[in-house]
Amino acid sequence: MDIILTNYFETGAVILFGVGFATLMLHRNLIKKIIGMNIMDTAIFLFFIAKGYIKGKDAPIIINSFKGVDSYINPIPSALMLTGIVVAVTTTAFALALTIKLYNHYQTVDLEVILRMRGENND
Amino acid sequence: MINYIPIINILILILFSFVMMLIKKNNIVKFISLASNVFIFLLSILLVKKVLIEEVITLSIGNPSNLLGIEFYVGKSEALVGLVFTFVMVMILWYSKFNLEKEVEENRLSFFYILINILLASLLGVIYTNDLFNSYVFIEVSTLSACGIIILKDKKENIKATVKYLIMSTIGSGLVLMAIAYIYSITGHLNISNIHEIIINNYQFHRNAVLIILGLFTVGLGIKSAVFPLHSWLPDAHSSAPTPASAALSALVIKVYVFMLMKVLFRMFSYEIVNSFIIMDIILLLGSMGMIFGSIMAIMQKELKRMVAYSSVAQMGYIVFGIGLGTISGTAIAIYHIIGHAVTKSSLFLISGLFIKKTGSKKIEDLKGIGREMPFTLGLFTLGAFSMVGIPILPGFISKWYLSLTCIEVGRVPLILIILASSLLNLLYYFPIVINGYFGNENLEGKIYKSKKIPFVRLLPIFLLVLSMIVIGGMSYNLIGLFSI
Numbered sequence: 001m002d003i004i005l006t007n008y009f010e011t012g013a014v015i016l017f018g019v020g021f022a023t024l025m026l027h028r029n030l031i032k033k034i035i036g037m038n039i040m041d042t043a044i045f046l047f048f049i050a051k052g053y054i055k056g057k058d059a060p061i062i063i064n065s066f067k068g069v070d071s072y073i074n075p076i077p078s079a080l081m082l083t084g085i086v087v088a089v090t091t092t093a094f095a096l097a098l099t100i101k102l103y104n105h106y107q108t109v110d111l112e113v114i115l116r117m118r119g120e121n122n123d
Numbered sequence: 124m125i126n127y128i129p130i131i132n133i134l135i136l137i138l139f140s141f142v143m144m145l146i147k148k149n150n151i152v153k154f155i156s157l158a159s160n161v162f163i164f165l166l167s168i169l170l171v172k173k174v175l176i177e178e179v180i181t182l183s184i185g186n187p188s189n190l191l192g193i194e195f196y197v198g199k200s201e202a203l204v205g206l207v208f209t210f211v212m213v214m215i216l217w218y219s220k221f222n223l224e225k226e227v228e229e230n231r232l233s234f235f236y237i238l239i240n241i242l243l244a245s246l247l248g249v250i251y252t253n254d255l256f257n258s259y260v261f262i263e264v265s266t267l268s269a270c271g272i273i274i275l276k277d278k279k280e281n282i283k284a285t286v287k288y289l290i291m292s293t294i295g296s297g298l299v300l301m302a303i304a305y306i307y308s309i310t311g312h313l314n315i316s317n318i319h320e321i322i323i324n325n326y327q328f329h330r331n332a333v334l335i336i337l338g339l340f341t342v343g344l345g346i347k348s349a350v351f352p353l354h355s356w357l358p359d360a361h362s363s364a365p366t367p368a369s370a371a372l373s374a375l376v377i378k379v380y381v382f383m384l385m386k387v388l389f390r391m392f393s394y395e396i397v398n399s400f401i402i403m404d405i406i407l408l409l410g411s412m413g414m415i416f417g418s419i420m421a422i423m424q425k426e427l428k429r430m431v432a433y434s435s436v437a438q439m440g441y442i443v444f445g446i447g448l449g450t451i452s453g454t455a456i457a458i459y460h461i462i463g464h465a466v467t468k469s470s471l472f473l474i475s476g477l478f479i480k481k482t483g484s485k486k487i488e489d490l491k492g493i494g495r496e497m498p499f500t501l502g503l504f505t506l507g508a509f510s511m512v513g514i515p516i517l518p519g520f521i522s523k524w525y526l527s528l529t530c531i532e533v534g535r536v537p538l539i540l541i542i543l544a545s546s547l548l549n550l551l552y553y554f555p556i557v558i559n560g561y562f563g564n565e566n567l568e569g570k571i572y573k574s575k576k577i578p579f580v581r582l583l584p585i586f587l588l589v590l591s592m593i594v595i596g597g598m599s600y601n602l603i604g605l606f607s608i
Contacts (some may be wrong), residue, residue, distance in 0.1 A: 017301065033290055035260070042514060049157060051308045055329045080256050084300065087263045091293060094267060098274070098286050105279045114283055 001010040009050035016043035030102065034095050041088040045081045052077030128170040129251040132163045132205075136244035140237045141225055149232050156236035157216050160243070164205045164209040167202070174202040175605075181253070189253075189314050196253035196316070200458050200606045204382065205250050207462045208375050210591065211469050212243050214584040215374075218473050219367035225480060227275050235275055239371065242268040249379045255303045255313045255391075258383055262299065266292045266347070269376050270367040275358050284359035291346055291563045292354040298343030302367040305336045306391075315391045318387045326396050334391070337402045340387050342514045348380035350443050351413030354436045358424075361432035366476025369428065372433045374469035378461045381442050388446065389454055389608040394517055398449045407447030411541045413440025418548035427475045431468070434511065437545060441522055444542075448529050455606040456525045462602070463510070463518025463595055470588040471507040474500060477585075481575040492568070494561035496575040500582065501587050503561045508553035510592060513546045518592060521599040547596060 004011050020043055023036025052074035060072040099109060107115050139159040143152045174180060175307045179198050179212065186192030198203075216239065227235060242303045247259035266289075276286045307313060309329055326333050344351070359368045359378070388397050388449040397403055417437030425432040438460070445457030477500055482489050494501045510517035523542050559566050579586075595602065 001175060004230070020295070021297070024290070030286065037290070037293050037297070041300075044300045047301070047567075048304045048307070051304065073417070076313075080313075083260060085259065090267065091263070091289070094270065095286075095289055095293075098282060098289065101282050103284055115287075118546065 009053075010047060013043045013047035013050065016040075017044075017047065022107050028112045032100050033111070034092060034099070037095070038088065038092060041084070045084055048077045048081050048084070064120055125169055125173045126182055127332070128166050128173075129180075129182060129197055129205075131165055131248070132209075132250075133244045133248050135159055135163055135189070135272075136240045136247075136331060140240035143233060143237045143240070144272075148231070151237050152233040153220055156240060157213070157220065159240065160213045160216055161603055163204075163243075164213050164594060167206040167209045168233040170197065171202045171206050174199055178274060180238045184411075189317065190312075193257045194253040194316075195251045197251055198607070200608065203602070203605065204378075204458065204461060205247055207465055208250070209243070209248060210586070211374055211465050212239065212371065214588050215239075215367045215370050215473070217584040218370075218581075222480065223365060223367060227341050228277070231275055231277075235272060235368070238268045238271040239274075242272065242371065245377045248449045249383055253315045254304065255315065257313075259296070259303060262347070262380065262383070263296055265376060266296065266378065269372055272363040272371070272441070275368065276363070276365050278363070280359070280363045282292075284356070284363045288356045288360045291595075295343045295346035297369050298339045298346075302336050302339035302343060302483055305332060305339070306440070307465060309333075309336075318391050319393065323393060325389075326392070333396070334400055334402070335359060335391070337388070337397065340384060341402060341406060344380045344384040344387075344408070345443075346461055348377045348384070349436055349439055350381075351408050351416060351436060351440060351512060353408070354413070354417070354439075357436060358420075358429050361435065362426065362428040363368065366428075366472060366479070369432070370469040370472035370476075373432060373472055377435065377439060378442070378465060379441065381446070382458070382461060385446055385457065385514070385608050387452060390496055394449060394451070403447055403449045404513075405447075406443055407538075408448075410440045410442075410444030410447050411538065413437060413443060414541060414545035415440075415548065418552070422548065422552045423553075425487060426439070426492065427478060427556075428472070428485065431471050431475055431485065434552070435468060436470075436551065438468065438511070440545070441526065444538075445522075448526075448533055448535075450533055450605075451607060452525070452529045452532065456522055456529065456608050457601050458606040458608075459525075459599065459603050463522060463592070466588055466592045466595060467507050467510045467518065470471050470503065470592065471511075473585050473588070474504045474507070477577060478504075483578070489554055489586040491559045491563070491566040492570040493575075494557075495567050495570040495572055497498070497577065498573065499579075500577060501557070503585055505566070506589050507592070510596070511553055512549045515606070516593070517596045518599065520602075521596055525603065528590055541561060 017040055020036045020040030024033050027033055054073050057071055057073045060075040103109055139155055143155055146152050174197060182195040183189055183192045245261045245265035249258050252258045269290050270285050274281050309332055310318045312318045347355045361373050415439055417433055417440055421430050424433055442457045442460050445453045492553035510519040513520040513523045527539045527542055529605055
């Protein structure tokens with residue numbers, strides 16, 4: 001229990017990851033699936049950035065004078081997650097565009113209904 | 124200069140893909156795409172020559188120390204896999220020059236060539252890179268461009284297949300990124316070699332975390348490479364895509380992720396570490412299940428391309444089986460099978476595309492008597508089918524033979540039965556096409572000899588693929604000796 005409370009960033013991230021994963025797997029609605037995907041990605045970003053954060057230290061930007069190596073947080077996870085955010089945004093945009101196309105063809109965003117429709121005309 | 128070939132390959136492909144976006148004429152786009160791919164194929168030959176002498180080339184990008192910069196690591200297996208991938212891609216582009224217009228609308232044609240260039244660049248990136256986060260970015264790029272080439276055909280089932288593929292592979296990449304976060308929090312490195320040095324001494328203190336990391340990587344990369352229970356997206360995506368695209372997807376894209384899994388398991392951890400966890404037995408089980416059930420599901424298919432796609436699930440089973448044995452020779456055979464299957468499956472898919480184009484039907488039952496109408500094309504298909512079933516000299520046989528030998532070596536003799544059963548099942552779905560195509564009086568009735576013949580020039584890319592398949596089979600003894608992770 002103690003471990004969970006001291007590492008509350010990681011605990012929160014893993015719970016969020018679970019929420020996102022369950023939404024992605026269990027919901028039939030495509031829009032909800034995309035929301036779940038985003039929650040999952042955000043959880044990973046939180047987890048990663050928490051790994052680089054040191055309590056009470058500054059962002060690694062030098063203002064006026066260099067305060068020494070010890071007074072800044074680890075910048076690598078933040079830089080990595082910037083790329084991660086770009087990737088997540090691209091995937092979301094692509095998925096939403098596909099959803100619009102899917103809706104135009106099938107008149108629904110319910111994935112179960114769409115998958116059941118196979119075999120009607122061309123399979 | 125030759126040391127920089129890995130990064131030059133990737134940059135040339137991406138650069139020319141952006142040049143192609145600016146050009147309106149399809150013929151010029153085709154020419155640029157083919158020229159850039161042939162050029163990197165030649166560069167890859169130079170790279171292989173250099174690597175065979177020097178063993179390993181490492182290249183640091185961004186910073187001379189591998190602590191801060193991204194590192195490329197090209198050993199013999201990376202260089203050879205890259206060479207075969209570029210070769211297959213050149214042949215696919217050559218084929219699509221004649222055959223793509225029938226399947227894709229005129230105004231979307233140039234997108235295919237743009238996306239193929241980006242796809243090959245990201246695949247080569249995953250193969251060459253030695254940096255975990257860099258490989259994650261390349262994996263995402265390859266997934267998005269693979270989705271792009273499926274959806275080029277603007278039909279209902281293509282959109283459905285792409286959505287399915289995109290959602291499944293998003294789950295996969297989420298799990299991979301989580302695994303990278305775990306490994307970064309334990310070791311503080313992203314470079315695979317640096318992680319290896321740290322984790323080899325400290326893994327006993329983090330056994331649970333290492334198990335979680337192994338599980339996340341296996342499931343995440345397993346979804347993307349269609350390892351058996353996670354394959355549900357593959358048949359739809361690979362059978363509905365335009366033929367050259369499905370050849371590229373089935374022959375190249377799914378292989379890369381399994382190659383990445385090998386790098387993670389055996390280079391980042393080591394044989395010793397992974398064999399002390401239950402994960403290798405699970406991988407072996409997934410591989411065996413894929414070999415059997417992939418073939419059984421292929422037997423039940425009525426459409427040619429769906430059958431060939433399910434056959435890919437079974438063949439991925441062989442690769443995963445080789446990894447799951449957890450020995451150096453098992454890994455070597457897995458890499459050999461990646462190469463052998465890349466060449467075989469791309470030729471099978473391209474030939475299926477020709478059959479569908481000439482007969483106008485996707486169904487297997489309409490292919491009866493095709494051997495009289497297209498004797499040479501069906502002959503090439505037969506050679507590919509022989510390799511899948513495991514007729515000696517061809518790569519399929521070599522993989523099965525050495526896999527069985529490795530099973531005996533590690534003392535797991537009953538597993539040979541699974542390999543045998545899978546071969547027999549392969550026979551059950553490939554041979555009816557060949558036999559009904561060539562023989563049987565009622566099948567050949569009313570078919571005119573060579574009436575649907577395809578000019579030899581257009582068959583040349585497929586012919587070269589089949590020829591290289593035979594060469595890979597013939598050189599198997601030397602090749603397998605080169606492969607290691």
